Amino acid sequence: MSPSVSSPASSAANAINAAAPGPGDTATLLTVHNPADGTLVGELAAANGRQVAAAVAAARQAAGGWASTDPADRGKALRSAAAALAARAGEVAALNHRETGKPLPEALGGVAAGVATLEQYAELGPVHRGHSLRGAALAADYTVIGPRGVAVLLTPWNDPVAVAAGLIGAALVTGNTVIHKPSERSPHTGALLGDLLSPFFPSGVFSTVTGAADTGALLTRTDGVDVLAHVGSSAAGARIARAASLSGAHVIRENGGNDALLVDAGVDPEWAAGQAAAGAFSNSGQICTAIERIYVHRDVAGEFCDALVREARRRNREAPLAPLVDTRLREAVHAQVRDAVAAGARLAEGGVVPDGPGAHYPATVLLDCARPMAVFTEETFGPVAAVQVVDSFEEGLALAAHDKYGLAATVLTPGIEPAHRAVAALPVGTVKINAVFGGAPGGSAQPRGESGRGFGYGPELLDEFSLVKVVHVGLPRVRGQL
Structure with missing residues (x-):
């Protein structure tokens, strides 16, 4: 050296x-x-x-x-x-x-x-x-x-x-x-x-x-x-x-990502709401793999939505979220919320720009959301949980798979069969079953669609930064050799 x-x-x-x-x-x-x-x-x-x-x-x-x-x-x-x-x-x-x-x-x-x-x-x-x-x-x-x-x-x-x-x-x-x-x-x-x-x-x-x-x-x-x-x-x-x-x-x-959370029938709605809140509100929603759109089965939708609103309200009252990175981002997040409400979404919590200095924005829950609202079609990158109720797991899976992004998705389900079908059907780099965050070290995914290309982390990232050369070494013919 x-x-x-x-x-x-x-x-x-x-x-x-x-x-x-x-x-x-x-x-x-x-x-x-x-x-x-x-x-x-x-x-x-x-x-x-x-x-x-x-x-x-x-x-x-x-x-x-x-x-x-x-x-x-x-x-x-x-x-x-x-x-x-x-x-x-x-x-x-x-x-x-x-x-x-x-x-x-x-x-x-x-x-x-x-x-x-x-x-x-x-x-x-x-x-x-x-x-x-x-x-x-x-x-x-x-x-x-x-x-x-x-x-x-x-x-x-x-x-x-x-x-x-x-x-x-x-x-x-x-x-x-x-x-x-x-x-x-x-x-x-x-x-x-x-x-x-x-x-x-x-x-x-x-x-x-x-x-x-x-x-x-x-x-x-x-x-x-x-x-x-x-x-x-x-x-x-x-x-x-x-x-x-x-x-x-x-x-x-x-x-960018527009990660879906699919909540199946049969799961504990309080637990599912806690998972949704962690995915949507952690780091004030400023995470590439934040939960951006939620599809919840009608069988658990009432209890789930009530629990999600309670959790957002608790965070806003007891421990307000950290600010967004600047007021420019806050304006973009609030514009998506405002446009969703104008298009028929129901503002259940948050959604108001607070008074005072800085770029704070509250934990926000939007119910009755659907495409083509921007909160369902674009990356929000803010603390917004946007929810749509679906009548079946199959309907939710089809909606979750229909997106121009392809970074990650999460499925909360008590059944192994729905989990397998979600893994097969979702066109994303990472599928998380029954955990919004987590995973073993060394995992490395390839995003799809507008979420990018190539391995961005893990051992496979070494391959992305490398070139491969094939070598063939044969036997020489020595002078005088028959």
């Missing part, structure tokens, strides 16, 4: 945004306010075109050396970076809390998940391997794997450390160089993450570029990028895919 890998280097070499502006460069500031009270968190300069080009050029120059670094040494560097993040977890979580409103315990959990993910990929990377193939008896046939090259990672604000750590860890440990652009809604958290991780890698191997959508667009259009990995909205993901169709970059996308 070279000294630059084994010991921390100055992070200045990786801080692309720190470069002094050149002639004609203009500086755009990213201004972030605390969504809880509207106070200023801070301002950061967005990278300009010259700085984006410099980041890609530096990553391209460093690619060969990092690709040839022993996988075990890449894993060792990643473990050191994970330890540095763990040592300052409280500081990172507090900054995340101020920027996005994410409750501090959940922000700490996100940092802990990020540390664990980096450590996981540090272990998985060195044992990520090719395969032996069956060929002729006197020949050797096998595959070898190598990095794709320069990876641009565009990550979201709703879980900025855990999501970024997954992509960063998998890309680096497989030998790719990385340019990370965190969301403009959490740029300080992303910049601090970069400052903590980058010193453990050679110059140019890992850099952070801050900016808004225009900076991300520049990165997707810059020559020399081999991978575009994006977690965020479906609209942004579609633009990235179009850009990649011209550049030839490999695309990994985990985008």
